[in-house]
Amino acid sequence: MHRKIFKNNRRFLLVWFIIFTCLTGCSGIGRQQDTGNESALEEIELSEDAKSETAGQREQSGADDEDEKVSSGEICVYVCGQVKHPGVYRLDADSRICDAIRLAGGLTGKAASVSVNQAEKMQDGQQIYIPSKKEAINNNGASEKTEGVAEGGSSSGSTDAQGTSGKVNINTAGKEELMTLTGIGEARAQAIIKYREIKGRFGSKEQLKEVEGIKDGIYGKLEDQIEI
Secondary structure (H helix, E strand, O other), X not given: OHHHHHHHHHHHHHXXXXXXXXXXXXXXXXXXXXXXXXXXXXXXXXXXXXXXXXXXXXXXXXXXXXXXXXXXXXEEEEEEEOEOOOEEEEEEOOOEHHHHHHHOOOEOOOEOHHHOOOOOEOOXXXXXXXXXXXXXXXXXXXXXXOOOOOOOOOOOOOOOOEOOOOOEEOOOOOHHHHOOOOOOXXXXXXXXXXXXXXXXXXXXXXXXXXXXXXXXXXXXXXXXXXXX
């Protein structure tokens, strides 16, 4: 009788021991899984932080590169009119109009080459317009036989900057021709030439008033003597 009770108790204890062992093992596995998940999450967060830091470094590097481009001594100019490939071109800051024309493929057969001072230095954002021979004739009242004239320079004769109308073309006249205008002495003539070298061709006669030393009073006296 006692032996039978003992056997039954031992079986009961063995069953509970197996159950306890299983429960303890499952709990340990669960804790290991939770720990593994936490580690994985930490690795993901570290990876995201690393990506953000790298992206920030790239953005900073890109900004530095952009600053380098801006301060690299280059300019952008728009070349249009009678050139083979009109468009915006990037050149060194000390480049001249002839360099921009060369980048644009050179002049076309219709270009009025003497209407633009190709030795002139350029500024960032400047437009370089090359007129046709027909435009030059209409604007100047003379054909391209006046090849001695260069914008901003002196002319080969007093008639070069004066068309058939007898008026002085303020876009092509040299110092001597400009000084024939009422109220324009040597200093003002030099100021007009300097303005053309910096700003380019006059778009209208009234724009002459932007030149230093030429106000409404002077302009009113010479308005009928000039053309563009």
